[in-house]
Amino acid sequence: MLIHPWDAPLDDDEWQRWLATHDFGQLAVNGLPGHAPYIQPMHFVYDPKPGAHGEIIAHLARPNPLWQAVEADPHVLLSVVDDYAFVPGPWQSPADTPTEHGVPTSFYAAVQLRCTAHLVDDPAQKADLLNVQVGHFQPEGGSAPAAVGTAPYGPMLSGIRGLRLEVTEVRAKFKYGSHKQQDVQERTAAGLTERAGAHDTAAHAHHLRRRTSGPTRA
Structure with a gap:
């Protein structure tokens, strides 16, 4: 992922x-010899405290085909992308340029976490991981805690494997045109507000925040 200085995180x-x-x-996950990489969509919990860059907590079904690949090579990458929007060319044209000459672009936020995977098969440790995840995604409660030998989730623990991903490197990018001329940024902000598409509100918030928080750019 290319990260220009103006797209890098402020901190x-x-x-x-x-x-x-x-x-x-x-x-x-790197594929086994002769195989393509495995790509697994998943929910996760990020804990910023352990180690230098934090830790990812997750679990997947035991039959998942990626386990053999993780065991062969525990170096994995978690990619998260959201708050994206297509920016039409006319919004991007400088004041002294015909609008039809503007160059379209994409706005998005992306974080890539390089990790070392640690597999969790101990039933009690898996129960702990599940309880952390449920506490994050379902803070209102309503579900019984996972515990070894206790219904309803204890008997299900054998059907999953836990993951602790030790984050070793972070690459983050907030691509919201903060290096553009002021008139272009104002036109883009107005365009996102008027269009009000599915992701435009989040992209607009980043666009304004980066203009306010970031260093002054020509």
């Missing part, structure tokens, strides 16, 4: 705050 807090509310991504 670690920026991508960590974003990741705390974007907890569904794609886990990429």
Whole structure:
């Protein structure tokens, strides 16, 4: 992923705050010899505390075909992308350029976490992982806790494997045109507001925040 200086996070807090509310991504695992990589969509919980870059907590079904690949090579990558929007060319044309000469682009936020995978098969540890995940995704409660030997979830623990992904490197990008001229940024902001598409509100918020928070650019 190419990251220009103007698209880089302002600090670690920026991508960590974003990741705390974007907890569904794609886990990429190196394929076995002669096989393509495995890509697994999954929910996860990010814990920023353990280690230098934090830890990802997740679980997957035991029959999942990626386990053999993870055991062969535990170096994996979790990719999270959201808050994206297509920006039409006319919004991007500078004041001294015909609008039809504007160059379309994409706005998006992306965080890529390189990790070392640690598999969790101990039943009690798997129950702990499940309880952390349910506490994150279902803070209102309503579900029985997972515990070994206790219904309803204890008997189901053998059907899953847990994942602790030790984050070793983080690459984050917030591509929202913060290096563009002021008139272009204003036109883009107005366009996102008027269009009001599915992701335009989130992209507009990033666009304004990066204009306010980031360094002054020509």
